[in-house]
Amino acid sequence: MQLIDGKHVASLIQAEIAQEVQNLKEKGQKIPHLAAVLVGNDAPSETYVNGKVKACHNVGFGSTLLRFPDTISETALLAEIEKLNQNPEIDGFIVQLPLPKHIDVVKITEAIDYRKDVDGFHPINVGRMAKNLPAYISATPLGILKLLEYYQIPTVGRHCVVLGRSHIVGSPMSILMARNTPIGNSTVTLCHSKTQNLAEYTRQADILIAAIGIPQFVKADMVKEGAIVIDVGINRIEDTKRKSGFRLVGDVDFEKVAPRCYAITPVPGGVGPMTITALMLNTLLAAQKKVYG
Numbered sequence: 001m002q003l004i005d006g007k008h009v010a011s012l013i014q015a016e017i018a019q020e021v022q023n024l025k026e027k028g029q030k031i032p033h034l035a036a037v038l039v040g041n042d043a044p045s046e047t048y049v050n051g052k053v054k055a056c057h058n059v060g061f062g063s064t065l066l067r068f069p070d071t072i073s074e075t076a077l078l079a080e081i082e083k084l085n086q087n088p089e090i091d092g093f094i095v096q097l098p099l100p101k102h103i104d105v106v107k108i109t110e111a112i113d114y115r116k117d118v119d120g121f122h123p124i125n126v127g128r129m130a131k132n133l134p135a136y137i138s139a140t141p142l143g144i145l146k147l148l149e150y151y152q153i154p155t156v157g158r159h160c161v162v163l164g165r166s167h168i169v170g171s172p173m174s175i176l177m178a179r180n181t182p183i184g185n186s187t188v189t190l191c192h193s194k195t196q197n198l199a200e201y202t203r204q205a206d207i208l209i210a211a212i213g214i215p216q217f218v219k220a221d222m223v224k225e226g227a228i229v230i231d232v233g234i235n236r237i238e239d240t241k242r243k244s245g246f247r248l249v250g251d252v253d254f255e256k257v258a259p260r261c262y263a264i265t266p267v268p269g270g271v272g273p274m275t276i277t278a279l280m281l282n283t284l285l286a287a288q289k290k291v292y293g
């Protein structure tokens with residue numbers, strides 16, 4: 001069994017990005033700048049945003065963190081987004097999800113200038129991604145593609161089963177794996193909460209990508225011998241031995257599933273670091289105007 005080490009691959013890619021920033025500096029060109037919008041005090045969101053700001057620092061990007069209370073109105077948040085759209089210093093920006101219930105996430109996503117939408121959530125980017133046109137691919141799916149590429153996991157003609165159909169992970173992942181691209185060309189089955197006899201599908205998977213948000217949901221008897229398992233889940237479970245009182249586990253029962261696999265991502269240290277790195281890649285593309293010119 002091979003461990004797919006996202007931390008390692010992320011550090012290699014981040015070193016390449018840092019070198020690219022150095023080259024831009026030497027040529028007197030603009031340094032990429034990412035802004036993040038954080039609304040409220042959701043603890044996991046704080047962690048994710050801090051990780052993104054830290055990654056910007058590591059690769060030499062400029063970063064701006066805009067914090068707003070969870071009482072901010074939708075109108076006021078839309079006005080802040082428009083400011084970021086117009087600000088020439090900001091190459092790309094993200095609005096950390098989830099947002100408070102009184103704010104319409106679709107409205108917010110669509111208000112972001114698609115040319116600065118480095119999260120790849122805007123319908124223009126989603127549509128262009130689906131059509132295999134240049135686009136910002138959302139960070140978690142892009143990070144997974146980079147992992148598959150690095151470990152030279154064959155995808156062509158393989159059966160890829162994706163668990164979960166969220167707009168940010170499962171759904172785009174299923175599209176990407178089916179596209180006519182070197183990392184793609186899989187036969188894809190997309191399973192979700194209404195799928196019946198789920199294990200019948202997962203047992204057929206050469207590549208199983210789990211993104212459902214249920215701790216250790218995928219058990220050993222749901223996985224084919226020799227499968228490649230990508231665990232996207234990040235779930236907190238109680239752990240009284242830890243100071244924090246919790247630990248992170250994936251959607252896969254790692255201990256039991258790993259011995260059956262050809263390769264598997266751990267949680268933490270698998271997809272998570274790649275997500276942040278993919279966001280850095282998208283920001284670099286935005287600064288270099290490589291997607292939309």
Ligand code: NAD
Binds near residue numbers: 166169192194214271
């Ligand atoms: P989500 O809650 O938006 O979607 C969950 C999906 O799982 C839904 O489409 C639902 O239909 C499906 N689902 C739920 N129960 C199911 C069941 N019993 N069988 C089959 N499908 C079922 O989740 P999300 O935003 O895609 O996140 C999924 C997980 O991935 C979460 O743990 C989240 O924290 C994690 N995540 C990790 C990263 C990362 O960087 N590693 C990024 C995003 C999300």
